[in-house]
Ligand SMILES: NC(=O)c1ccc[n+]([C@@H]2O[C@H](COP(=O)([O-])OP(=O)(O)OC[C@H]3O[C@@H](n4cnc5c(N)ncnc54)[C@H](O)[C@@H]3O)[C@@H](O)[C@H]2O)c1
């Protein structure tokens with residue numbers, strides 16, 4: 272299991288203590304161009320004076336094997352050994368990519384995550400799913416490998432673009448919908464007008480941790496955390512493959528949540544009233560993801576590569592009420608396409 276998840280002002284001092292432990296040979300910081308510019312200076316006082324900064328281009332299109340090779344190349348050239356630590360400073364792209372690189376480098380070097388987006392603080396840094404995109408499919412290559420520690424300081428969020436903050440909020444909402452009906456009822460009204468993100472992050476991390484502890488490698492209940500992603504990943508993969516179209520992971524998940532809530536109603540698991548509540552709330556925060564109905568079949572077919580599938584059965588996570596997710600619910604490509612058509616008409 273993860274050595275520790277530190278949340279709040281004590282998180283970076285905890286990182287310094289970990290890096291200062293005897294036995295640590297060298298330290299590298301993996302950042303993207305934005306976090307190198309905007310976050311690295313706040314991390315520097317907690318790092319040993321001698322460390323290597325590895326900077327990679329920002330964005331989902333760089334969460335690839337090619338970028339991983341660059342990271343492995345730098346570690347190798349600077350003679351990093353297994354006792355050295357890779358500190359991943361960034362959003363989910365950096366924690367996924369960095370965790371993957373650390374897990375494979377010399378069959379495993381040490382890794383610590385310092386997440387700097389809301390999405391990474393509540394979700395991507397937690398639970399040890401690491402990986403890269405491949406042949407247009409999301410996280411197609413990867414390993415489960417928990418980092419040694421996760422150090423979460425919400426003051427990093429002060430420089431985050433509002434669109435990115437909103438995208439991260441989709442995973443917070445996902446946690447409410449699968450496991451915390453009270454939070455959905457009580458907290459959704461404040462939307463993104465949150466003065467202090469620390470308690471929100473703390474609660475969201477707790478939801479994810481409880482599920483991951485039961486099922487670290489997604490044989491069963493961890494599939495709950497994939498709610499919104501069967502359709503969400505298909506939409507994200509499709510739009511990322513189209514020149515000039517842009518979508519963030521969280522935006523795709525928000526759309527996926529609506530589609531999969533609609534599927535839950537079709538299967539008799541969720542009421543129309545609950546679907547309405549979810550939709551009204553999500554559209555008060557997120558803009559509609561744009562695609563044309565002619566594209567629905569091609570998008571839906573991408574779900575045939577979803578990692579929860581068994582053979583040709585697409586296993587979706589649905590809701591059997593707000594706050595109660597249910598996994599391994601078979602859905603067809605046609606049903607997914609219908610859910611996208613429903614979303615498109617809204
Ligand atoms: N492993 C998991 O469990 C898990 C969970 C959810 C999402 N993910 C993955 O996470 C990725 C999305 O993560 P994300 O939304 O954090 O995207 P991201 O890592 O691309 O970060 C979003 C943008 O914000 C910039 N940025 C990061 N921190 C900043 C800061 N403090 N100030 C200013 N700019 C900053 C980044 O450079 C980037 O341009 C996707 O690849 C998704 O598949 C993984």
Ligand SMILES: O=C(O)C(=O)C[C@@H](O)[C@H](O)[C@H](O)COP(=O)(O)O
Pocket residue numbers: 394397398400409410442489493496497500504578
């Ligand atoms: O941690 C999990 O488990 C999740 O499913 C969290 C998701 O929010 C995240 O996007 C994850 O990377 C999706 O994994 P995948 O197995 O569908 O690629």
Ligand SMILES: [Zn+2]
Pocket residue numbers: 394442500520524
């Ligand atoms: Zn996600």
